Amino acid sequence: MTVNLAVSIGKLKLKNPVMVGSGTFGYAEEFGDFVDLKNLGAIVTKTITIKPRSGNPSPRTCETPAGMLNSIGLENPGIDKFISEKLTELLKIGPPIIVSISSIGDPKEFITLAARLDKIKAVAAIELNLSCPNIKEHSRLISQNPKFTHAVVKMTRKVTKKTLIAKLSPNVTDIVEIAKAAEDGGADAVSLINTLGGMSIDVKSRTPKIAMITGGLSGPAIRPVAVCMVWETYRKIKIPIIGMGGIMDTQNALEFFMAGATAVSIGTGNFINPGLTMEIIRGLESYLSKNKLSGINQLTGSVKT
Amino acid sequence: MSAKKAFNTKAKLISNQHISGNNWHALLRVPAIAAKAVPGQFIQVRFSEGIEPLLRRPFSIHGARGADISIMYEVVGTGTRIFSEKKAGETLEVVGPLGNGFDISLSRCKGVEVSILVAGGMGVAPLVFLAQKLSTISSKLETVVLVGGRTREQVLCLNEFRKTGCAVKVSTDDGSSGTRGRVTNLLENALRKIDDPECTMVYACGPKSMLKGVDTVVKKFGIPAQLSLESHMACGIGACLGCVVDTTEGYKRVCKEGPVFNAQELTWGERTE
Structure with missing residues (x-):
């Protein structure tokens, strides 16, 4: 029995629902030895800002129980160099390229960036990173406020017809309220979830384990939080959800689909098993055929409650 | 795609x-x-299919012969403790070889090439492999190895170095083996005798404080050095940007542009652990 892994996210057609989380896959070339890159459902880039950013001081990461903290600080070459150096290579690979963007100062930077990318036909979609916790210039995240979330999505929507994805923070009172604000603002999909705020202390030296003191927690430790947020949001919004948070194998990915995700992103799992994306694509195929399901779509929101 | 192929196996x-x-x-x-x-x-290296430890751990390659590679490690935390409990016959998941190795060509040298290897504690691990390599590539090459440790117990691999035919000198902080004091003092003494800086290269691996000391000494004598850095890593393949070090050209990834860096490019600007 042939199974159909194809899914749609806005105008975007993916041949399979396995993507990579922004910031966890470099610019894809780093994984060339381990992954048949052309088989990925989509590739989401590291977040790009208008100006180049050197990122935060070291140490930037540390391991925590079933997870890790990071505070990279959106290190990236800036939009000009990204377009001239990285994008050309990314587009040669084949799968849709989703460019993640963020503002550092004025949220209007989202407009500038989206307008630039809108002119490049080959860019498949834009992900608005409204939720990076590691920017020293930010005291709050855009996606911690429904009004700001709505406003940023809406103003970006005006400058591009490309598929717009809003990546949201789990560090909120009510994720559904924020997701609805993104939907109302014109987002075609939401990515759930970015990292949870976290901190770890070396008690011997009485110092934080990462230089920026606090960072973003990712990995299996946050999976139940992510699955829960996908499930809560799925019942209240109409646009598709890209689910992510600690996916380490096919079973984990299936949880997200059953909770309501249309596609999934692999993040921290890429660091531990660089070939994980391919294993999950094969795993989903075999799950569908074993369970006599013709399409992955049938699984979305299929949890029995 | 990178020219150097790595394997996930x-x-x-x-x-x-x-x-x-x-x-x-x-x-x-x-x-x-x-x-x-x-x-x-x-x-x-990934020690378990489970989530403890979650991340892989990086280890310098200590030797490669036939189908086998050797590594050395110090048990310092959960990951290395679990590693030490593994028995012969068990299977581990390994990604490698990763990063850039030492550059062993001294292109401007016309005379006798002198290599000085400086190792601190577990820093001997990659330098034994280097000493073996150096002993095979050129008959005109002289290699001196300086090994330091806190105590006699921390001075490792002396016989392995000697087997490659190089001269070995030892220092310990407590004087329990070799000269009492820092290995950088041995380096200073060795560099005093060098008359052709273009034919000399220092290679070092060890704790950050030692590498910083090596950097100070080589700069005083105007001799180039290649330093192998250690860092906590998440991915190890250049994707996560978690292991960066401050250089004259901004942050560079220890796993990808390193772990071996030219001493001149390191600024030592980042927070010390």
């Missing part, structure tokens, strides 16, 4: 032996990596 643990103190030696059968590895490169 399984490795059979051939042996896993305690050496001294908290120090261990492991031999892994992993032909693809053994065939490609050069001194200074490392592997990322």
Whole structure:
């Protein structure tokens, strides 16, 4: 029995629902030895800002129980160099390229960036990173406020017809309220979830384990939080959800689909098993055929409650 | 795509032996990596299918012979403790060889090439592999190895260095073996006798404080050095940007542009642990 892994996210057609989380896959070339890159459902880039950013001081990461903290600080070459150096290579690979963007100062930077990318036909979609916790210039995240979330999505929507994805923070009172604000603002999909705020202390030296003191927690430790947020949001919004948070194998990915995700992103799992994306694509195929399901779509929101 | 090929593969643990103190030696059968590895490169090892430890751990390649590579490690935390409990015959998941190794060409040298290897504690691991390599490439090459440690127990691999035919000098902080004091004092003495800086290269691996000391000494004598840095890593393949070090050209990834850096490019500007 042939199974159909194809899914749609806005105008975007993916041949399979396995993507990579922004910031966890470099610019894809780093994984060339381990992954048949052309088989990925989509590739989401590291977040790009208008100006180049050197990122935060070291140490930037540390391991925590079933997870890790990071505070990279959106290190990236800036939009000009990204377009001239990285994008050309990314587009040669084949799968849709989703460019993640963020503002550092004025949220209007989202407009500038989206307008630039809108002119490049080959860019498949834009992900608005409204939720990076590691920017020293930010005291709050855009996606911690429904009004700001709505406003940023809406103003970006005006400058591009490309598929717009809003990546949201789990560090909120009510994720559904924020997701609805993104939907109302014109987002075609939401990515759930970015990292949870976290901190770890070396008690011997009485110092934080990462230089920026606090960072973003990712990995299996946050999976139940992510699955829960996908499930809560799925019942209240109409646009598709890209689910992510600690996916380490096919079973984990299936949880997200059953909770309501249309596609999934692999993040921290890429660091531990660089070939994980391919294993999950094969795993989903075999799950569908074993369970006599013709399409992955049938699984979305299929949890029995 | 990177020109250097790395593999994500399984490795059979051939042996896993305690050496001294908290120090261990492991031999892994992993032909693809053994065939490609050069001194200074490392592997990322996953100890369990589970989530403890979650991340892989990086280890310098200590040697490569036939189908096998060897690594050395110090038991310092959960990951290395679990590693030390693994038995011969068990399977580990390994990614490698990763990073850039030592550059052993001294293109401007017309005379006798002198290599000075400076090792602190577990920093001996990649330098034994380097000494073996140096002993095979040029008959006109002189190699001196300076090994330092806190105590006699921390001075490792002396016989392995001697087997490559190089001169070995030892220092310990407490004087329990060799000269009492820092290995950088031995380096200073050795560099005083150098008359052609263009034919001399210092290679060092060890704790950050030692590498910083090596940097100070080589700069005083105007001699180039290649320093192998250690860092906590998440991915080890250049994707996560978690292991950066401050250089004259901004942050660079220890796993990708390193782990071996030219001393001149390091600024030592980042927070010390």
